[in-house]
Amino acid sequence: MSAPVRVLVCDDQALIRTGFSTIIDSQPDLEVVGECGDGRAAVDLAHRLRPDMVVMDVRMPVLDGIEATRLLAGPGVEDPIKVLVVTTFNLDEYVYEALRAGASGFLLKDAPPAQLLSGIRTVATGAALLAPEVTRRLVGRYAARIRPAEDKTGDVPLTPRELEVLRLIANGLSNSEIAATLVISQETVKTYVSRILTKLDLRDRVQAVVYAYRRGLVT
Structure with missing residues (x-):
């Protein structure tokens, strides 16, 4: 059997962190290697633990998820780490900026557990998690800025x-x-x-x- 996908969970709400970690750790092909509550901690832990990917919140103290994503997966980063952004708001400005910062995709926090697990596996394989209908809405809203x-x-x-x-x-x-x-x-x-x-x-x-x-x- 191949080694499980190693995941770092970063969210400033402890209840959501615990929920995500419990769901992820329930799968034999996935493993939570760390948790943290702000973007700076996410960057530091990611450099130390070298997870396969980070499940990243957007709005957090100290350093937000956008800047943390840019430091982990942005242009010019050597040996980048894949980032899956989670957000409360569908296609808000923060999600758009996170995608430009290097995130491989995003999910809503109220997505069902099966969708979270599928999203993690999708991003871990190197694919992008951005559904066609979401792409249409994203570029329709932000085309002028892109x-x-x-x-x-x-x-x-x-x-x-x-x-x-x-x-x-x-x-x-x-x-x-x-x-x-x-x-x-x-x-x-x-x-x-x-x-x-x-x-x-x-x-x-x-x-x-x-x-x-x-x-x-x-x-």
Whole structure:
């Protein structure tokens, strides 16, 4: 059997921390290696314990979850640690900023236990936890901010078909929806997505969405 996914839980509410930890530790393939109540402690513990991922609250004292995420998973961080953000508010500004800071996805705190566990496993595998319908709402609300005026649309090292797939990703389509739109197989879509992420040096679909909007590839 493979080693369990090692998880650090960070939330300033002790009851939520305990609840998350109890749910996670109930699974044979998951293990809580530490708990903390603020972002600074999360950064320090993560550097010391080297978990596979951090379940991170957004609003916390000392250092908030956004800055903690940037320190653990942001651009330029050597050996980054995956971060799954949890929040009370659906798609609020803090969640958007956390995604830009390097988080691999987010969940609401009132999500059922099965969704939390599925989200942890999804992020642990290197995938992004951002459902297509959530992507559509996210970019619809923050498109103007994601696309700064100084960014250019040129010099994108993708083929025309890869650009087409990237635009569909940025518009919130799932792999199956992209396959249906382009009349290709889902396996072919997966291949295109992998090439896009590799060529653009992006970690996941979340970063691909932000990239597309910052480059003005979608409106």
